[in-house]
Amino acid sequence: MSTPDLTRHAQRLLAAHALGDADPAPLAALLARCSERRIATGHPLFHEGEDGGDISFLLEGRVAVLKKDPTGNDRQIGSWFAPAVAGGLAAVEGVRRSSSCLAGAPSLVVTLPAAIAREVLADPGPAGAQLRFILLAAFTEVLANITQHLRDLLTGPPDAPTPDIDRLLALLHGAKR
Amino acid sequence: MTEDPVAAARRTIAALGPTGWGRRALADADIDALLAAAPPIEIAAGAVLAREGEPADRAFFLVAGRLRASVALGGGGAQSDRTVNEIPAGEVTGESALFLTGGRRVATLTALEPSAALVLRRELFLSGTPNPALVALESHIMTGLARRIARTDAQILEVWRAESAGGGTSARAGLLDLLGRTS
Numbered sequence: 001m002s003t004p005d006l007t008r009h010a011q012r013l014l015a016a017h018a019l020g021d022a023d024p025a026p027l028a029a030l031l032a033r034c035s036e037r038r039i040a041t042g043h044p045l046f047h048e049g050e051d052g053g054d055i056s057f058l059l060e061g062r063v064a065v066l067k068k069d070p071t072g073n074d075r076q077i078g079s080w081f082a083p084a085v086a087g088g089l090a091a092v093e094g095v096r097r098s099s100s101c102l103a104g105a106p107s108l109v110v111t112l113p114a115a116i117a118r119e120v121l122a123d124p125g126p127a128g129a130q131l132r133f134i135l136l137a138a139f140t141e142v143l144a145n146i147t148q149h150l151r152d153l154l155t156g157p158p159d160a161p162t163p164d165i166d167r168l169l170a171l172l173h174g175a176k177r
Numbered sequence: 178m179t180e181d182p183v184a185a186a187r188r189t190i191a192a193l194g195p196t197g198w199g200r201r202a203l204a205d206a207d208i209d210a211l212l213a214a215a216p217p218i219e220i221a222a223g224a225v226l227a228r229e230g231e232p233a234d235r236a237f238f239l240v241a242g243r244l245r246a247s248v249a250l251g252g253g254g255a256q257s258d259r260t261v262n263e264i265p266a267g268e269v270t271g272e273s274a275l276f277l278t279g280g281r282r283v284a285t286l287t288a289l290e291p292s293a294a295l296v297l298r299r300e301l302f303l304s305g306t307p308n309p310a311l312v313a314l315e316s317h318i319m320t321g322l323a324r325r326i327a328r329t330d331a332q333i334l335e336v337w338r339a340e341s342a343g344g345g346t347s348a349r350a351g352l353l354d355l356l357g358r359t360s
Contacts, residue, residue: 018278022303070334070341092323098330121316124307132315133302137276139322144273146329147283150356154250165337168355172330 001110006031009059012083017137019130026126027134031057034110039063045086045101045109048074052090052097053114055131058082061107065175066100077166078175079104088135091117099173138174146171182217182293185241189267193313207310214304215295226286226294227271233280235298236271238314239264242292246270246284248356261356263289269318275299329355 001009010024010031034057039045045056045063060082066074080086080101090097091114112120120128121135149171170177187208194203217240220226226237229249237244246262261284264270273280275297302315336351 018276019303070338089323089326092319093327095327098327121319122312124309124312126305128312129302129305129307132312132319133276136272136302136315136319136322139319139326140272140276142326143322143329144277144280144283147356151248151283154248154356165333165340168333169330172326172333 001032001036003028009057009083012059013057013085013134014130016083017134019133019137022130023126027130030112030120030127030131031059031110033116034112037109037111039103039107039109041103041105043103045103045107046097048097048100050097052087052093052095053117054111055088055091055117055135056086056109056111058084058086059108059110062104063101063107063109064104065170065173066102067098067169067173068100074100075166077173078170078177080175082107084174085134085138088138092121092135142172142174145174180241182219182241183212185266185293186212186217186295189238189240190310190314192267193310193317201309203310203313207308210306210308211310211314212295214301215297217293217295220288220292220294222288222290222292224288226288227282229282229285231282233271233274233277233282235296236269236274237286238269238295238297239266240293240295241266243289244270244292245287245289247287248284258285266292269297269314269321272318272322275302275318 006028007024010027014020014022014024014027039061048066048068058080062082063080063086064076065078065080067077069075077099086101086109087097089095120131122128146168149167167177190208190211191203194201215238220242226244243266244264245260246264247258247260249257250259264286270286271282276299301311332355
């Protein structure tokens with residue numbers, strides 16, 4: 001990817017995570033260390049239950065987010081639209097993927113391997129600070145959205161309907177429906 | 178609270194070092210720099226630290242004591258104020274003020290006992306000044322958020338399985354439990 005493209009993608013990622021005024025150079029340099037994949041519609045990015053650890057950035061396109069229902073069948077709970085971080089939770093917690101992701105449109109994804117992700121996350125320098133802020137903003141937004149949704153349900157009429165599981169899961173995974 | 182708030186803050190920040198990604202002890206100078214940027218405050222028992230609905234402009238890293246998070250659910254009497262979570266020393270609360278913009282408090286924070294907290298503002302995380310103590314704090318917040326998301330995910334799946342099996346707890350009780358996990 002060219003330097004102007006990396007800079008443009010870095011700017012979009014930063015702006016999507018409340019860092020619109022930040023210098024894109026550190027994140028652009030980090031994106032340059034990632035492996036790049038162009039994914040055709042329907043092809044997987046990762047599967048629920050796989051080992052996590054690496055962090056992917058969806059730079060172009062859209063991915064469908066799927067979750068196994070109680071009978072073990074995949075159910076689409078929403079989509080991520082570029083620019084977005086994919087798999088950040090597994091990278092931080094070192095846990096298995098909590099959802100599956102398939103390209104919902106031709107997509108461009110770059111992936112930071114687990115070992116480099118851990119090194120960058122521990123780095124006090126500007127690239128580490130930007131990556132941490134992006135993940136913190138993404139996690140905080142997820143929790144803020146689901147908390148607000150729950151508050152709305154709780155402060156609604158006493159006979160409010162049973163919570164919509166798909167909606168809760170979409171909010172929790174940062175997916176749009 | 179018998180311990181000096183600064184001493185409590187130093188002890189709590191120092192404990193973050195070996196658990197953060199750096200896995201190393203923090204230097205006194207790093208801790209001092211963080212304390213200079215976010216000095217600890219004392220909170221009397223019963224004092225309200227933040228009120229639901231107010232603009233969220235700061236978060237709190239509790240270094241001593243205990244806080245209660247409550248929400249107003251409408252109506253009068255006991256129904257009007259429900260505890261959704263208790264925050265022990267060592268935890269950060271109100272993170273949306275740091276990493277999102279324009280948000281409002283979703284819960285009221287009240288000290289259950291004499292407490293002390295570092296007041297964290299968004300600018301601290303945008304300063305660009307490299308500080309391992311701040312990295313350790315960010316790592317601590319990130320891990321806490323990730324665990325809350327994972328726990329909430331597990332809780333939703335539990336409700337989903339219970340519903341699929343035709344059982345489960347009442348919707349409202351389940352929501353309150355979930356709210357406690359996300360607040």
